[in-house]
Amino acid sequence: MQIKDVLLAPGNGAFFYDDQAAIGAGAIQDGFIYFGEPVTPGFKSIRVRASALSIGLVLTDDTVVWGDMMNVQYSGAGGRDPLFDVAQTSDLTSRVMTPRLLEVDASQYLDACAQVFKPCKQERLPLAVEYGVSQALLRAAGHLHRKTMAEVVCTEFDLPVPTSRVPIYCQSGDAREINVDKMILKAVDVLPHGLINSQRKFGVNGHTFMDFVKWVATRTRQIGRPGYHPVLHFDVYGWIGQEIGLEPQQIADFICRVADTVPGFTLNIECPADFGSTKAQIDNYARIVSILDDRGSSARIVVDERCNTLEDIRLFAEARAAHLIQIKTPDVGSLADTARAVLLCKENKVGAYVGGSCTETDLSAQASVHVSVATQADMMLAKPGMGVDEAFSIVGNEQNRLLATLKRHRAPTEDVG
Known part of the structure:
Protein backbone atom coordinates (compact mmCIF):
# COMPACT_ATOMS: atom_id res chain seq x y z
CA MET A 1 0.00 0.00 0.00
CA GLN A 2 1.26 3.48 -0.86
CA ILE A 3 0.50 5.24 2.45
CA LYS A 4 2.87 4.32 5.25
CA ASP A 5 2.11 7.00 7.85
CA VAL A 6 -0.34 9.78 8.65
CA LEU A 7 0.62 13.17 10.09
CA LEU A 8 -1.62 15.75 11.75
CA ALA A 9 -0.84 19.42 12.25
CA PRO A 10 -3.11 22.10 13.77
CA GLY A 11 -3.68 25.05 11.50
CA ASN A 12 -5.53 28.29 10.93
CA GLY A 13 -8.39 29.01 8.61
CA ALA A 14 -8.10 32.26 6.72
CA PHE A 15 -10.94 34.11 8.48
CA PHE A 16 -13.31 33.56 11.43
CA TYR A 17 -16.26 31.39 12.38
CA ASP A 18 -19.33 33.59 12.99
CA ASP A 19 -22.60 32.95 14.81
CA GLN A 20 -25.01 33.78 11.99
CA ALA A 21 -28.10 33.59 14.19
CA ALA A 22 -26.70 36.13 16.65
CA ILE A 23 -25.65 38.50 13.86
CA GLY A 24 -29.03 38.21 12.17
CA ALA A 25 -30.74 38.93 15.47
CA GLY A 26 -29.02 42.30 15.68
CA ALA A 27 -25.67 41.80 17.44
CA ILE A 28 -23.79 45.10 17.58
CA GLN A 29 -20.58 45.25 15.57
CA ASP A 30 -17.75 47.26 17.09
CA GLY A 31 -14.72 47.36 14.83
CA PHE A 32 -14.05 43.73 13.97
CA ILE A 33 -15.86 42.15 16.93
CA TYR A 34 -19.52 41.67 17.81
CA PHE A 35 -21.02 42.45 21.21
CA GLY A 36 -23.70 40.20 22.59
CA GLU A 37 -24.33 36.63 23.62
CA PRO A 38 -23.83 33.80 21.10
CA VAL A 39 -26.92 31.87 20.05
CA THR A 40 -25.66 28.92 17.99
CA PRO A 41 -24.48 25.90 20.04
CA GLY A 42 -20.71 25.58 20.30
CA PHE A 43 -19.95 29.30 20.02
CA LYS A 44 -18.42 30.89 23.14
CA SER A 45 -18.46 34.28 21.43
CA ILE A 46 -20.16 35.55 18.29
CA ARG A 47 -16.90 35.66 16.33
CA VAL A 48 -14.30 32.91 16.79
CA ARG A 49 -10.99 32.60 14.97
CA ALA A 50 -11.13 29.88 12.33
CA SER A 51 -9.17 26.78 13.25
CA ALA A 52 -8.17 24.01 10.87
CA LEU A 53 -6.42 20.66 10.97
CA SER A 54 -3.95 19.52 8.32
CA ILE A 55 -3.60 15.84 7.46
CA GLY A 56 -0.46 14.61 5.75
CA LEU A 57 -0.17 11.25 4.01
CA VAL A 58 3.38 9.89 4.00
CA LEU A 59 3.81 7.85 0.82
CA THR A 60 6.24 5.00 0.34
CA ASP A 61 8.75 7.28 -1.41
CA ASP A 62 8.60 9.60 1.65
CA THR A 63 6.66 12.27 -0.22
CA VAL A 64 4.09 13.90 2.07
CA VAL A 65 0.83 15.13 0.52
CA TRP A 66 -1.49 17.33 2.54
CA GLY A 67 -5.13 18.28 2.88
CA ASP A 68 -6.85 20.67 5.28
CA MET A 69 -9.97 20.15 7.39
CA MET A 70 -12.20 23.02 8.52
CA ASN A 71 -15.82 24.11 8.58
CA VAL A 72 -17.50 27.09 6.95
CA GLN A 73 -17.82 30.61 8.38
CA TYR A 74 -21.44 30.17 9.46
CA SER A 75 -21.06 26.77 11.10
CA GLY A 76 -24.17 25.35 12.71
CA ALA A 77 -26.53 27.46 10.56
CA GLY A 78 -29.00 26.17 7.99
CA GLY A 79 -28.46 22.50 8.80
CA ARG A 80 -24.66 22.65 8.66
CA ASP A 81 -22.17 20.74 10.79
CA PRO A 82 -21.35 22.35 14.15
CA LEU A 83 -18.36 24.54 14.98
CA PHE A 84 -15.01 22.90 14.14
CA ASP A 85 -13.07 21.50 17.09
CA VAL A 86 -9.40 20.66 16.45
CA ALA A 87 -8.98 18.34 19.45
CA GLN A 88 -12.10 16.29 18.72
CA THR A 89 -11.29 16.09 15.02
CA SER A 90 -7.70 15.08 15.69
CA ASP A 91 -8.84 12.31 18.04
CA LEU A 92 -11.39 10.97 15.54
CA THR A 93 -8.90 11.11 12.69
CA SER A 94 -6.24 9.22 14.67
CA ARG A 95 -8.64 6.54 15.85
CA VAL A 96 -10.75 5.99 12.74
CA MET A 97 -9.13 7.49 9.65
CA THR A 98 -5.49 6.54 10.11
CA PRO A 99 -6.06 2.75 10.19
CA ARG A 100 -8.30 3.01 7.13
CA LEU A 101 -5.82 5.15 5.19
CA LEU A 102 -2.98 2.71 5.80
CA GLU A 103 -4.96 -0.02 4.02
CA VAL A 104 -6.16 1.72 0.84
CA ASP A 105 -4.75 1.82 -2.67
CA ALA A 106 -4.09 5.56 -2.91
CA SER A 107 -3.67 5.38 -6.68
CA GLN A 108 -7.41 4.66 -7.09
CA TYR A 109 -9.04 7.90 -5.95
CA LEU A 110 -12.75 7.09 -5.90
CA ASP A 111 -12.20 3.61 -4.49
CA ALA A 112 -9.97 5.03 -1.76
CA CYS A 113 -12.56 7.66 -0.84
CA ALA A 114 -15.30 5.03 -0.73
CA GLN A 115 -13.27 2.89 1.66
CA VAL A 116 -12.06 5.55 4.07
CA PHE A 117 -15.37 7.46 4.24
CA LYS A 118 -17.50 4.52 5.34
CA PRO A 119 -19.79 5.41 8.28
CA CYS A 120 -18.40 5.18 11.79
CA LYS A 121 -20.81 3.59 14.28
CA GLN A 122 -23.53 3.91 11.62
CA GLU A 123 -23.03 7.67 11.35
CA ARG A 124 -21.48 9.67 8.54
CA LEU A 125 -18.06 11.08 9.31
CA PRO A 126 -17.83 14.84 9.98
CA LEU A 127 -17.84 16.62 6.63
CA ALA A 128 -14.70 18.55 7.54
CA VAL A 129 -12.85 15.23 7.87
CA GLU A 130 -14.09 14.04 4.49
CA TYR A 131 -13.06 17.34 2.94
CA GLY A 132 -9.50 17.39 4.25
CA VAL A 133 -8.79 13.70 3.72
CA SER A 134 -10.21 13.80 0.18
CA GLN A 135 -7.81 16.64 -0.67
CA ALA A 136 -4.84 14.62 0.57
CA LEU A 137 -5.99 11.51 -1.30
CA LEU A 138 -6.42 13.50 -4.51
CA ARG A 139 -2.89 14.85 -4.19
CA ALA A 140 -1.63 11.32 -3.47
CA ALA A 141 -3.30 9.95 -6.61
CA GLY A 142 -1.85 12.79 -8.65
CA HIS A 143 1.63 12.12 -7.32
CA LEU A 144 1.42 8.38 -7.89
CA HIS A 145 0.16 8.78 -11.47
CA ARG A 146 2.44 11.75 -12.26
CA LYS A 147 -0.65 13.77 -13.17
CA THR A 148 -2.38 16.90 -11.99
CA MET A 149 -5.26 16.55 -9.57
CA ALA A 150 -7.56 17.74 -12.36
CA GLU A 151 -6.40 14.91 -14.63
CA VAL A 152 -7.10 12.40 -11.85
CA VAL A 153 -10.67 13.73 -11.60
CA CYS A 154 -11.07 13.54 -15.39
CA THR A 155 -9.84 9.95 -15.45
CA GLU A 156 -12.02 8.83 -12.53
CA PHE A 157 -15.17 10.45 -13.94
CA ASP A 158 -14.42 9.75 -17.62
CA LEU A 159 -14.29 13.43 -18.53
CA PRO A 160 -12.34 15.10 -21.35
CA VAL A 161 -9.26 17.01 -20.29
CA PRO A 162 -10.40 20.65 -20.11
CA THR A 163 -9.06 23.52 -22.15
CA SER A 164 -11.20 26.39 -20.85
CA ARG A 165 -10.86 28.51 -17.72
CA VAL A 166 -13.60 28.74 -15.12
CA PRO A 167 -14.84 32.26 -14.23
Whole structure:
Protein backbone atom coordinates (compact mmCIF):
# COMPACT_ATOMS: atom_id res chain seq x y z
CA MET A 1 0.00 0.00 0.00
CA GLN A 2 1.26 3.48 -0.86
CA ILE A 3 0.50 5.24 2.45
CA LYS A 4 2.87 4.32 5.25
CA ASP A 5 2.11 7.00 7.85
CA VAL A 6 -0.34 9.78 8.65
CA LEU A 7 0.62 13.17 10.09
CA LEU A 8 -1.62 15.75 11.75
CA ALA A 9 -0.84 19.42 12.25
CA PRO A 10 -3.11 22.10 13.77
CA GLY A 11 -3.68 25.05 11.50
CA ASN A 12 -5.53 28.29 10.93
CA GLY A 13 -8.39 29.01 8.61
CA ALA A 14 -8.10 32.26 6.72
CA PHE A 15 -10.94 34.11 8.48
CA PHE A 16 -13.31 33.56 11.43
CA TYR A 17 -16.26 31.39 12.38
CA ASP A 18 -19.33 33.59 12.99
CA ASP A 19 -22.60 32.95 14.81
CA GLN A 20 -25.01 33.78 11.99
CA ALA A 21 -28.10 33.59 14.19
CA ALA A 22 -26.70 36.13 16.65
CA ILE A 23 -25.65 38.50 13.86
CA GLY A 24 -29.03 38.21 12.17
CA ALA A 25 -30.74 38.93 15.47
CA GLY A 26 -29.02 42.30 15.68
CA ALA A 27 -25.67 41.80 17.44
CA ILE A 28 -23.79 45.10 17.58
CA GLN A 29 -20.58 45.25 15.57
CA ASP A 30 -17.75 47.26 17.09
CA GLY A 31 -14.72 47.36 14.83
CA PHE A 32 -14.05 43.73 13.97
CA ILE A 33 -15.86 42.15 16.93
CA TYR A 34 -19.52 41.67 17.81
CA PHE A 35 -21.02 42.45 21.21
CA GLY A 36 -23.70 40.20 22.59
CA GLU A 37 -24.33 36.63 23.62
CA PRO A 38 -23.83 33.80 21.10
CA VAL A 39 -26.92 31.87 20.05
CA THR A 40 -25.66 28.92 17.99
CA PRO A 41 -24.48 25.90 20.04
CA GLY A 42 -20.71 25.58 20.30
CA PHE A 43 -19.95 29.30 20.02
CA LYS A 44 -18.42 30.89 23.14
CA SER A 45 -18.46 34.28 21.43
CA ILE A 46 -20.16 35.55 18.29
CA ARG A 47 -16.90 35.66 16.33
CA VAL A 48 -14.30 32.91 16.79
CA ARG A 49 -10.99 32.60 14.97
CA ALA A 50 -11.13 29.88 12.33
CA SER A 51 -9.17 26.78 13.25
CA ALA A 52 -8.17 24.01 10.87
CA LEU A 53 -6.42 20.66 10.97
CA SER A 54 -3.95 19.52 8.32
CA ILE A 55 -3.60 15.84 7.46
CA GLY A 56 -0.46 14.61 5.75
CA LEU A 57 -0.17 11.25 4.01
CA VAL A 58 3.38 9.89 4.00
CA LEU A 59 3.81 7.85 0.82
CA THR A 60 6.24 5.00 0.34
CA ASP A 61 8.75 7.28 -1.41
CA ASP A 62 8.60 9.60 1.65
CA THR A 63 6.66 12.27 -0.22
CA VAL A 64 4.09 13.90 2.07
CA VAL A 65 0.83 15.13 0.52
CA TRP A 66 -1.49 17.33 2.54
CA GLY A 67 -5.13 18.28 2.88
CA ASP A 68 -6.85 20.67 5.28
CA MET A 69 -9.97 20.15 7.39
CA MET A 70 -12.20 23.02 8.52
CA ASN A 71 -15.82 24.11 8.58
CA VAL A 72 -17.50 27.09 6.95
CA GLN A 73 -17.82 30.61 8.38
CA TYR A 74 -21.44 30.17 9.46
CA SER A 75 -21.06 26.77 11.10
CA GLY A 76 -24.17 25.35 12.71
CA ALA A 77 -26.53 27.46 10.56
CA GLY A 78 -29.00 26.17 7.99
CA GLY A 79 -28.46 22.50 8.80
CA ARG A 80 -24.66 22.65 8.66
CA ASP A 81 -22.17 20.74 10.79
CA PRO A 82 -21.35 22.35 14.15
CA LEU A 83 -18.36 24.54 14.98
CA PHE A 84 -15.01 22.90 14.14
CA ASP A 85 -13.07 21.50 17.09
CA VAL A 86 -9.40 20.66 16.45
CA ALA A 87 -8.98 18.34 19.45
CA GLN A 88 -12.10 16.29 18.72
CA THR A 89 -11.29 16.09 15.02
CA SER A 90 -7.70 15.08 15.69
CA ASP A 91 -8.84 12.31 18.04
CA LEU A 92 -11.39 10.97 15.54
CA THR A 93 -8.90 11.11 12.69
CA SER A 94 -6.24 9.22 14.67
CA ARG A 95 -8.64 6.54 15.85
CA VAL A 96 -10.75 5.99 12.74
CA MET A 97 -9.13 7.49 9.65
CA THR A 98 -5.49 6.54 10.11
CA PRO A 99 -6.06 2.75 10.19
CA ARG A 100 -8.30 3.01 7.13
CA LEU A 101 -5.82 5.15 5.19
CA LEU A 102 -2.98 2.71 5.80
CA GLU A 103 -4.96 -0.02 4.02
CA VAL A 104 -6.16 1.72 0.84
CA ASP A 105 -4.75 1.82 -2.67
CA ALA A 106 -4.09 5.56 -2.91
CA SER A 107 -3.67 5.38 -6.68
CA GLN A 108 -7.41 4.66 -7.09
CA TYR A 109 -9.04 7.90 -5.95
CA LEU A 110 -12.75 7.09 -5.90
CA ASP A 111 -12.20 3.61 -4.49
CA ALA A 112 -9.97 5.03 -1.76
CA CYS A 113 -12.56 7.66 -0.84
CA ALA A 114 -15.30 5.03 -0.73
CA GLN A 115 -13.27 2.89 1.66
CA VAL A 116 -12.06 5.55 4.07
CA PHE A 117 -15.37 7.46 4.24
CA LYS A 118 -17.50 4.52 5.34
CA PRO A 119 -19.79 5.41 8.28
CA CYS A 120 -18.40 5.18 11.79
CA LYS A 121 -20.81 3.59 14.28
CA GLN A 122 -23.53 3.91 11.62
CA GLU A 123 -23.03 7.67 11.35
CA ARG A 124 -21.48 9.67 8.54
CA LEU A 125 -18.06 11.08 9.31
CA PRO A 126 -17.83 14.84 9.98
CA LEU A 127 -17.84 16.62 6.63
CA ALA A 128 -14.70 18.55 7.54
CA VAL A 129 -12.85 15.23 7.87
CA GLU A 130 -14.09 14.04 4.49
CA TYR A 131 -13.06 17.34 2.94
CA GLY A 132 -9.50 17.39 4.25
CA VAL A 133 -8.79 13.70 3.72
CA SER A 134 -10.21 13.80 0.18
CA GLN A 135 -7.81 16.64 -0.67
CA ALA A 136 -4.84 14.62 0.57
CA LEU A 137 -5.99 11.51 -1.30
CA LEU A 138 -6.42 13.50 -4.51
CA ARG A 139 -2.89 14.85 -4.19
CA ALA A 140 -1.63 11.32 -3.47
CA ALA A 141 -3.30 9.95 -6.61
CA GLY A 142 -1.85 12.79 -8.65
CA HIS A 143 1.63 12.12 -7.32
CA LEU A 144 1.42 8.38 -7.89
CA HIS A 145 0.16 8.78 -11.47
CA ARG A 146 2.44 11.75 -12.26
CA LYS A 147 -0.65 13.77 -13.17
CA THR A 148 -2.38 16.90 -11.99
CA MET A 149 -5.26 16.55 -9.57
CA ALA A 150 -7.56 17.74 -12.36
CA GLU A 151 -6.40 14.91 -14.63
CA VAL A 152 -7.10 12.40 -11.85
CA VAL A 153 -10.67 13.73 -11.60
CA CYS A 154 -11.07 13.54 -15.39
CA THR A 155 -9.84 9.95 -15.45
CA GLU A 156 -12.02 8.83 -12.53
CA PHE A 157 -15.17 10.45 -13.94
CA ASP A 158 -14.42 9.75 -17.62
CA LEU A 159 -14.29 13.43 -18.53
CA PRO A 160 -12.34 15.10 -21.35
CA VAL A 161 -9.26 17.01 -20.29
CA PRO A 162 -10.40 20.65 -20.11
CA THR A 163 -9.06 23.52 -22.15
CA SER A 164 -11.20 26.39 -20.85
CA ARG A 165 -10.86 28.51 -17.72
CA VAL A 166 -13.60 28.74 -15.12
CA PRO A 167 -14.84 32.26 -14.23
CA ILE A 168 -13.69 33.46 -10.80
CA TYR A 169 -15.99 35.08 -8.27
CA CYS A 170 -14.72 37.33 -5.46
CA GLN A 171 -16.41 38.38 -2.23
CA SER A 172 -15.89 41.71 -0.53
CA GLY A 173 -16.51 41.15 3.15
CA ASP A 174 -17.37 44.30 5.07
CA ALA A 175 -14.75 46.42 3.27
CA ARG A 176 -17.20 46.83 0.42
CA GLU A 177 -16.15 49.96 -1.42
CA ILE A 178 -12.40 49.36 -1.30
CA ASN A 179 -12.74 45.72 -2.27
CA VAL A 180 -15.18 46.45 -5.09
CA ASP A 181 -12.61 48.87 -6.54
CA LYS A 182 -9.96 46.14 -6.28
CA MET A 183 -12.21 43.63 -8.04
CA ILE A 184 -12.98 46.03 -10.88
CA LEU A 185 -9.32 46.96 -11.34
CA LYS A 186 -8.40 43.26 -11.41
CA ALA A 187 -11.26 42.57 -13.88
CA VAL A 188 -12.81 39.85 -11.73
CA ASP A 189 -15.42 37.81 -13.62
CA VAL A 190 -18.12 37.85 -10.92
CA LEU A 191 -18.43 40.33 -8.03
CA PRO A 192 -18.88 41.46 -5.21
CA HIS A 193 -20.99 39.28 -2.79
CA GLY A 194 -21.47 42.34 -0.52
CA LEU A 195 -22.09 40.49 2.77
CA ILE A 196 -25.66 41.80 3.16
CA ASN A 197 -26.15 39.91 6.43
CA SER A 198 -28.04 42.37 8.65
CA GLN A 199 -31.06 44.66 8.58
CA ARG A 200 -28.75 47.68 8.68
CA LYS A 201 -27.03 46.58 5.46
CA PHE A 202 -30.29 45.61 3.73
CA GLY A 203 -32.27 48.64 4.81
CA VAL A 204 -35.98 49.35 5.16
CA ASN A 205 -37.74 47.69 2.21
CA GLY A 206 -34.30 46.92 0.79
CA HIS A 207 -33.42 50.50 -0.14
CA THR A 208 -29.87 50.34 1.29
CA PHE A 209 -29.21 47.16 -0.64
CA MET A 210 -30.63 48.57 -3.88
CA ASP A 211 -28.46 51.68 -3.54
CA PHE A 212 -25.39 49.46 -3.14
CA VAL A 213 -26.29 47.42 -6.23
CA LYS A 214 -26.63 50.60 -8.30
CA TRP A 215 -23.34 51.92 -6.92
CA VAL A 216 -21.47 48.73 -7.90
CA ALA A 217 -22.81 48.95 -11.46
CA THR A 218 -21.96 52.65 -11.72
CA ARG A 219 -18.48 52.10 -10.26
CA THR A 220 -17.86 49.30 -12.74
CA ARG A 221 -18.58 51.65 -15.61
CA GLN A 222 -16.51 54.45 -14.06
CA ILE A 223 -13.22 52.67 -13.40
CA GLY A 224 -13.46 49.37 -15.31
CA ARG A 225 -11.42 48.87 -18.43
CA PRO A 226 -13.21 49.16 -21.80
CA GLY A 227 -15.33 46.09 -22.49
CA TYR A 228 -15.26 44.87 -18.89
CA HIS A 229 -18.70 43.52 -18.01
CA PRO A 230 -18.82 41.32 -14.90
CA VAL A 231 -21.74 39.38 -13.49
CA LEU A 232 -23.08 41.12 -10.36
CA HIS A 233 -23.56 38.64 -7.52
CA PHE A 234 -25.00 39.61 -4.12
CA ASP A 235 -25.56 37.39 -1.09
CA VAL A 236 -28.44 38.79 0.97
CA TYR A 237 -28.53 36.06 3.64
CA GLY A 238 -32.30 35.69 3.51
CA TRP A 239 -33.02 39.37 4.13
CA ILE A 240 -35.43 39.78 1.22
CA GLY A 241 -37.66 37.25 2.91
CA GLN A 242 -37.21 38.82 6.34
CA GLU A 243 -37.87 42.39 5.20
CA ILE A 244 -40.23 41.98 2.21
CA GLY A 245 -42.02 38.79 3.30
CA LEU A 246 -41.91 35.09 2.44
CA GLU A 247 -44.43 35.15 -0.41
CA PRO A 248 -42.56 33.99 -3.58
CA GLN A 249 -44.42 36.48 -5.78
CA GLN A 250 -43.35 39.41 -3.59
CA ILE A 251 -39.75 38.19 -3.49
CA ALA A 252 -39.68 37.82 -7.28
CA ASP A 253 -41.20 41.30 -7.68
CA PHE A 254 -38.49 42.80 -5.49
CA ILE A 255 -35.70 40.99 -7.34
CA CYS A 256 -37.07 42.23 -10.66
CA ARG A 257 -37.04 45.79 -9.35
CA VAL A 258 -33.41 45.40 -8.34
CA ALA A 259 -32.50 43.95 -11.75
CA ASP A 260 -34.25 46.86 -13.46
CA THR A 261 -31.90 49.30 -11.70
CA VAL A 262 -28.84 47.74 -13.39
CA PRO A 263 -29.91 47.15 -17.01
CA GLY A 264 -27.39 45.29 -19.11
CA PHE A 265 -25.97 43.31 -16.18
CA THR A 266 -26.70 39.73 -15.20
CA LEU A 267 -27.75 39.83 -11.54
CA ASN A 268 -27.23 36.89 -9.18
CA ILE A 269 -29.17 36.98 -5.91
CA GLU A 270 -27.90 34.43 -3.41
CA CYS A 271 -30.16 33.24 -0.59
CA PRO A 272 -33.10 35.62 -1.10
CA ALA A 273 -34.98 33.94 1.76
CA ASP A 274 -34.74 31.13 4.27
CA PHE A 275 -37.98 29.16 4.39
CA GLY A 276 -36.91 27.06 7.37
CA SER A 277 -36.42 23.61 5.88
CA THR A 278 -34.92 21.97 2.82
CA LYS A 279 -38.35 20.97 1.44
CA ALA A 280 -39.83 24.43 1.94
CA GLN A 281 -36.73 25.99 0.42
CA ILE A 282 -37.02 23.79 -2.68
CA ASP A 283 -40.74 24.41 -3.15
CA ASN A 284 -40.54 28.18 -2.77
CA TYR A 285 -37.27 28.69 -4.66
CA ALA A 286 -38.69 26.70 -7.57
CA ARG A 287 -41.65 29.08 -7.62
CA ILE A 288 -39.39 32.16 -7.58
CA VAL A 289 -37.27 30.73 -10.41
CA SER A 290 -40.40 30.04 -12.46
CA ILE A 291 -41.72 33.58 -11.99
CA LEU A 292 -38.39 35.16 -12.99
CA ASP A 293 -38.09 32.91 -16.04
CA ASP A 294 -41.64 33.69 -17.16
CA ARG A 295 -40.84 37.39 -16.99
CA GLY A 296 -37.60 37.00 -18.91
CA SER A 297 -35.70 38.65 -16.05
CA SER A 298 -31.91 38.96 -16.12
CA ALA A 299 -31.86 38.00 -12.44
CA ARG A 300 -30.79 34.54 -11.31
CA ILE A 301 -31.47 32.84 -7.99
CA VAL A 302 -28.51 31.21 -6.23
CA VAL A 303 -29.14 28.69 -3.45
CA ASP A 304 -26.83 28.31 -0.46
CA GLU A 305 -28.61 27.77 2.87
CA ARG A 306 -30.51 24.46 3.18
CA CYS A 307 -28.52 23.05 0.25
CA ASN A 308 -25.46 21.48 1.84
CA THR A 309 -24.82 17.85 0.94
CA LEU A 310 -24.74 16.05 -2.40
CA GLU A 311 -28.25 14.74 -1.75
CA ASP A 312 -29.50 18.27 -1.06
CA ILE A 313 -27.92 19.46 -4.32
CA ARG A 314 -29.60 16.63 -6.22
CA LEU A 315 -33.01 17.61 -4.84
CA PHE A 316 -32.57 21.30 -5.74
CA ALA A 317 -31.21 20.52 -9.20
CA GLU A 318 -33.95 18.05 -10.12
CA ALA A 319 -36.63 20.49 -8.95
CA ARG A 320 -34.86 23.38 -10.72
CA ALA A 321 -35.14 25.29 -7.47
CA ALA A 322 -32.29 27.63 -8.42
CA HIS A 323 -30.60 28.99 -11.51
CA LEU A 324 -27.22 28.42 -9.86
CA ILE A 325 -26.34 26.08 -7.00
CA GLN A 326 -23.49 26.86 -4.66
CA ILE A 327 -21.55 23.67 -4.01
CA LYS A 328 -20.12 24.75 -0.67
CA THR A 329 -17.13 22.44 -0.57
CA PRO A 330 -16.61 21.94 3.19
CA ASP A 331 -20.36 21.34 3.60
CA VAL A 332 -20.45 18.82 0.74
CA GLY A 333 -17.58 16.87 2.30
CA SER A 334 -15.45 14.76 0.00
CA LEU A 335 -14.12 16.52 -3.11
CA ALA A 336 -15.35 13.48 -5.00
CA ASP A 337 -18.86 14.61 -4.05
CA THR A 338 -18.08 18.14 -5.22
CA ALA A 339 -17.23 16.69 -8.63
CA ARG A 340 -20.41 14.61 -8.59
CA ALA A 341 -22.41 17.70 -7.63
CA VAL A 342 -21.12 19.73 -10.60
CA LEU A 343 -21.94 16.89 -12.99
CA LEU A 344 -25.38 16.48 -11.41
CA CYS A 345 -26.10 20.19 -11.94
CA LYS A 346 -25.02 19.95 -15.58
CA GLU A 347 -27.20 16.90 -16.10
CA ASN A 348 -30.20 18.91 -14.86
CA LYS A 349 -29.22 22.07 -16.79
CA VAL A 350 -28.68 24.07 -13.60
CA GLY A 351 -25.62 26.27 -13.06
CA ALA A 352 -22.85 24.86 -10.85
CA TYR A 353 -20.86 27.22 -8.66
CA VAL A 354 -17.98 25.63 -6.74
CA GLY A 355 -17.89 27.78 -3.65
CA GLY A 356 -16.67 27.23 -0.16
CA SER A 357 -15.82 29.59 2.63
CA CYS A 358 -13.52 32.40 3.70
CA THR A 359 -12.43 30.09 6.54
CA GLU A 360 -10.57 27.75 4.19
CA THR A 361 -6.84 27.52 3.45
CA ASP A 362 -4.52 27.83 0.47
CA LEU A 363 -4.40 24.03 0.09
CA SER A 364 -8.16 23.52 0.07
CA ALA A 365 -8.57 26.42 -2.37
CA GLN A 366 -6.02 24.99 -4.80
CA ALA A 367 -7.58 21.52 -4.68
CA SER A 368 -11.00 23.07 -5.36
CA VAL A 369 -9.59 24.74 -8.48
CA HIS A 370 -8.60 21.36 -9.93
CA VAL A 371 -12.07 19.92 -9.36
CA SER A 372 -13.73 23.06 -10.75
CA VAL A 373 -11.64 23.07 -13.92
CA ALA A 374 -11.86 19.30 -14.44
CA THR A 375 -15.66 19.36 -14.24
CA GLN A 376 -15.93 22.77 -15.99
CA ALA A 377 -18.07 24.41 -13.31
CA ASP A 378 -19.85 27.63 -14.25
CA MET A 379 -17.85 29.62 -11.73
CA MET A 380 -15.63 29.16 -8.67
CA LEU A 381 -14.99 31.18 -5.55
CA ALA A 382 -11.78 33.07 -4.96
CA LYS A 383 -10.81 31.81 -1.52
CA PRO A 384 -9.71 31.76 1.27
CA GLY A 385 -10.10 34.87 3.39
CA MET A 386 -12.21 38.01 3.04
CA GLY A 387 -9.63 40.05 1.19
CA VAL A 388 -9.64 40.17 -2.59
CA ASP A 389 -5.94 40.19 -3.38
CA GLU A 390 -4.83 36.98 -1.71
CA ALA A 391 -7.80 34.82 -2.68
CA PHE A 392 -7.84 36.00 -6.29
CA SER A 393 -4.10 35.37 -6.52
CA ILE A 394 -4.28 31.85 -5.02
CA VAL A 395 -7.20 30.66 -7.15
CA GLY A 396 -6.33 32.57 -10.32
CA ASN A 397 -2.68 31.56 -10.34
CA GLU A 398 -3.48 27.91 -9.61
CA GLN A 399 -5.93 27.86 -12.52
CA ASN A 400 -3.41 29.44 -14.89
CA ARG A 401 -0.65 27.03 -13.83
CA LEU A 402 -3.04 24.10 -14.24
CA LEU A 403 -4.16 25.13 -17.74
CA ALA A 404 -0.54 25.64 -18.81
CA THR A 405 0.36 22.17 -17.52
CA LEU A 406 -2.64 20.55 -19.22
CA LYS A 407 -1.72 22.26 -22.49
CA ARG A 408 1.78 20.83 -22.29
CA HIS A 409 0.42 17.35 -21.56
CA ARG A 410 -1.75 17.57 -24.68
CA ALA A 411 1.14 18.73 -26.93
CA PRO A 412 3.10 16.27 -29.09
CA THR A 413 6.02 14.74 -27.23
CA GLU A 414 8.61 15.48 -29.89
CA ASP A 415 10.78 18.55 -29.57
CA VAL A 416 9.28 21.28 -31.73
CA GLY A 417 11.97 23.87 -30.98
